[in-house]
Amino acid sequence: xxxxxxxxxxxxxxxxxxxxxxxxxxxxxxxxxxxxxxxxxxxxxxxxxxxxxxxxxxxxxxxxxxxxxxxxxxxxxxxxxxxxxxxxxxxxxxxxxxxxxxxxxxxxxxxxxxxxxxxxxxxxxxxxxxxxxxxxxxxxxxxxxxxxxxxxxxxxxxxxxxxxxxxxxxxxxx
Numbered sequence: 001x002x003x004x005x006x007x008x009x010x011x012x013x014x015x016x017x018x019x020x021x022x023x024x025x026x027x028x029x030x031x032x033x034x035x036x037x038x039x040x041x042x043x044x045x046x047x048x049x050x051x052x053x054x055x056x057x058x059x060x061x062x063x064x065x066x067x068x069x070x071x072x073x074x075x076x077x078x079x080x081x082x083x084x085x086x087x088x089x090x091x092x093x094x095x096x097x098x099x100x101x102x103x104x105x106x107x108x109x110x111x112x113x114x115x116x117x118x119x120x121x122x123x124x125x126x127x128x129x130x131x132x133x134x135x136x137x138x139x140x141x142x143x144x145x146x147x148x149x150x151x152x153x154x155x156x157x158x159x160x161x162x163x164x165x166x167x168x169x170x171x172x173x174x
Contacts (some may be wrong), residue, residue, distance in 0.1 A: 001126070001128075001130050001133035001134040001137065001138050002082075002123050002125070002126060002130045002133070003119055003130040003131060003133070003134035003138070004086055004090075004115050004118055004119060004130065005024050005027050005028065005115070006090055006111050006112075006115060007020040007021075007023055007024055007108070008104060008107055008108050008111060010104060012040065012042065013042065014042045014055065014057055014058070014152070014155075015152050017040070017042045017043075018042075018057070018058070018061050018150070018152050019152070021035070021061075022065075022149060022150065025065065025145060026145065028139075028142060029139060029142065029145075030139065030142025030143055030144055030145060031065045031066055031067050031142060031143040031144070031145060032067055032141075032142060032143075033067060033068065033141070033143065034067060034068045034070050035062060035067045035068070035069055035070065036070045036071075036072060036083070037069075037070070037071055037072070038071070038072055038080065038083075039052060039071045039072065039073075039074050041055075042055060042058065043055055043058045043069070043071055044058075044071045047071065047073075047074040048073070048074075049073040049074065049076075050073075052071040054069055054071070055155070056155055057152065057153060057155045060150075060153075061150050061152070064146060064150040065143075065145075065146060065150065066143050066146070067143070089118070090111070093110075093111055093114050094107075094111070097110050118130075119131040119134075154168075154169060156168050156169075
């Protein structure tokens with residue numbers, strides 16, 4: 001449908017990424033059967049052309065929401081066209097913003113308002129409005145949101161230090 005949902009992030013850590021991904025699902029009104037992404041470290045511990053090793057927390061997140069995680073192969077931009085193509089448009093929206101760029105909430109509201117216009121205009125490839133195509137064809141295919149949101153846990157593969165301790169979240173454990 002080419003329906004766009006954008007979430008701005010200043011930190012690309014696991015907690016913020018999964019929180020924003022949950023917000024995308026809430027904006028869509030359901031969970032897609034498959035969640036396709038690039039290979040950031042928060043999703044894939046090891047990027048592979050055939051079988052990436054998913055981050056355990058991300059894997060539990062996708063299981064909780066009932067979606068299949070798909071990490072696209074690295075160094076193959078042809079497979080990411082529909083995802084990468086809108087980025088120059090979003091970048092131009094960001095550059096056109098005249099307010100305080102440190103106020104992430106105001107900037108997100110601005111982007112959301114602009115995306116309402118973008119989703120209501122006729123798309124050059126499909127010759128349909130993305131909002132109409134999304135509502136008529138795709139929205140009913142979404143899985144319902146679970147009753148409880150996923151509680152994001154902390155995951156760490158620690159190494160034992162010389163003093164016999166493992167460091168986790170700034171604390172030392174023997």
